[in-house]
Amino acid sequence: MYLGLDIGTSGVKAVLVNDAGAVVATAARELALSHPAPLWSEQDPDTWVEAATGAVDDLASCHPREVARVAGIGLSGQMHGATLLGEDGRPLRPAILWNDGRSQAECVALERRCPSLHTIAGNLAMPGFTAPKLLWVARHEPKIFARVAKVLLPKAYVRYRLTGEMVEDMSDAAGTLWLDVGQRRWSALLLHATGLDLHHMPRLVEGSAVSAVLAPEFAQRWGMAKDVVVAGGAGDNAASAIGLGAIAPGDAFLSLGTSGVMFRATDRFAPAPASAVHAFCHALPGLWHQMGVMLSAAASLAWLASVMETPAAALLAPLGERVDGPSPIRFLPYLDGERTPHNDAAASGAFVGLRGATGRGQIVQAVLEGVAFAARDNLAALSAASGPIVEVDLVGGGSRSPLWAQICADVLGITVHRVEEGEVGAALGAARLGRLAATGDDPAEVCTRPRRLASFAPRASVTAAYDEAYRRWRALYPALKESA
Template sequence: MYLGMDIGTSGVKAVLVNEAGAVIATAARELALSHPAPLWSEQDPDAWVDAAIGAVDDLAAAHPRETAAVCGIGLSGQMHGATLLDAAGRPLRPAILWNDGRSHAECAELERHCPALHAIAGNLAMPGFTAPKLLWVARHEPETFRKLAKVLLPKAYVRYRLTGEIVEDMSDAAGTLWLDVGRRRWSEELLQATGLDISHMPRLVEGSQASAMLSPELAQRWGMTQSVVVAGGAGDCAASAIGLGAIAPGDAFLSLGTSGVLFRVTDRFAPAAASAVHAFCHALPGRWHQMGVMLAAAASLAWLSDVMATPAPALLAPLGDVADRPSPVKFLPYLDGERTPHNDAAASGTFVGLRSASGRNEMVQAVLEGVAFAARDNLNALGSASSNITEVDFVGGGSRSALWAQICADVLGIPVHRVEEGEVGAALGAARLGRLAATGEEPLDVCTRPRRLSTFMPRPSAVAAYDDAYHQWRKLYPALKECT
């Protein structure tokens, strides 16, 4: 048996996976976000640990025999979060998360002072990344910075608390702006640019390698009867790719979770910083990937649900499974700024085209379409960076909606496949990495493709209508940018 844990933004998921590769049980614990100032987004690192342990407690209570048989654990996690530890290994402050936008000035500083950044790290300096956050801390919280002993990403902190070892995998490390992504090692030059050195960094391993052993205390707590290896694991997007069997060059998927990601596997380091495309290490040796990233994908629908005090399923139900035509209302889903293609932490969400006749349905549809249009921006950005994407698997919370899947197919103009286990992809991928670390099997034998549940083909008439709507939508960001 194998255990996967995904340390997300809104919650922690844990899954048990058997020898046949099937998910036999899941558990989840929710997490709270804090926004103490505009553009800020923080979490308590110990809340991740409590949620992770609690989720496995739930699995062990409901499935004691299966949990006892676990021999490998994998971790997946939200990327980029700056978790600052003192010399005793305790957090110095709340973690600064991936969707935090406070460090835009520090990004400009990093770009100016480190001309080799794009070539080494493969990415633009964006507020979501870890390195600019440390420049912000050094400037605004100097006493905290002086006490700093280690900088960990979220899942690395959870691993530390589960095992006592300070280790990170290549895929998550690639999202810090401190990794030499092509050479898969920390860059002394990039660390020095933020006042750090390699002593502040965790040890690096590949995602499928063993990183540590689960502490005997936790193994006993969960009734595990053998030594349990903990794999290097992966950042959430790379873990989702492992769960989807996206390990061959050209494999692609679209994830609409809290954030949105268009992901493509490559067999080489292929930076495209000018397009605000991310180029990261994959979770397997000798593999990399490119990503276009939207900061508020399913989060946009969740926001509207909160504003309208109506659960998301109730918002979607009146719209059915197919949109006859694009909504007359348009929505920019930049509630937390945007990465690809704008790299603008100050970008804001907006509705355009509201009339007295506009109702809830038009606004809900506009949110779904706005996210799909943003995904098309990502498709265009990745297309300019490498070969075209011709189809995608569709995962994340947004994949529950047939309507959203069809809108994405019509907007992107390519087939969209809804797949089995689409909502536990990262946790499943983590479990698969735990298995690889425990058994040494070949990735191709473990990282199989999920069964496709349904395929949404682009409809020619809808593609034409959405093509016109997209080009109108594209005019909104630059026009509104002039006003803010």
């Protein structure tokens, strides 16, 4: 039996997976976000630990025999979050998260200080990444910066609390701008550019390797053996790829989670910073991946549901499982800025085309289409970087909706597959990495593809209309940026 923990932005998911690879049980705990100032996004690191241990408590309570048989644990987590620890191993301030946009000026400074940044890290300096956040702390909170002993990412902090070891895997480390992504090691040069040294960084391991052993207090608490290993794990998207079996060059998926991602596995380090494509290490040795990233995917629908004080499912239900063409309303889903292709933390969301006769259904449809159009921007960026993508699996909370899957297929012009366990993909991938660490099994035998539940092909009857709607939608960002 193997346990996967996914430390997300809005919550923590825990899954139990048996030797046959099937999900036996799941548990979840919610997390709260803090936005103390415009563009800021923070969380208390200890809430991750409380949510993670609480979720495992729930599993141990309902499935004690299965939990007692756990041999390996894997961790997945939201990427980029700057968790600053003092000499005592305690957080010095709330963690600054991936969707925090305060450090735009620091990004400019970092690129000026380190002209080889793109070559080494493989990515543009963006406010979401970890390194610019440390420059911001050094500038605005110098007393805190002077006390920083270690910088951990969210899942590494949870690992530290569960095992006492400070360790990070390659895929998550690649999102800091401190990793030499091609060589899979920390870069002293990049660290120096942000006033840090190698001793500020955790030890590195591959995602499928053993990183530590579960602390005795937790093994006893959950009725586990004393030698349960904890794998290196992965950043959330690389973990989702492991859960989807996307471990061969060219394998691709679209994630509609809080953020959105277009992901493709590669057999080499293939940076394409000019189009704001991310190039990161994969969770398995000898593999890398490219990503286009949207900062507000399912978060856009959640925002609308909150504003309308109506559950998302109730908003979607009147639209059915398909629409006859584009909404007359256009929506920019840049509620927290945007990465690919704009790299603009100050970008904002917008509705365009509202009239007195506009109905709620047209607005809801516009939000779904706006996210799909942003995904098409990401598809175009990845296709330009490394060739076309002809089909994708769909994962994340947004994958629950057949309507959204069909809209994505119609907008992207490629087949979209809804897959089994698509909502727990990252946690499932983490559990698989836990198994690989515990057993040394062949990844090709463990990281199998999930069963496809339904396939959605682009419909010829609406393709031309969506192409034209996308063309008009693309004109919104530069026009609104010009008038801002």
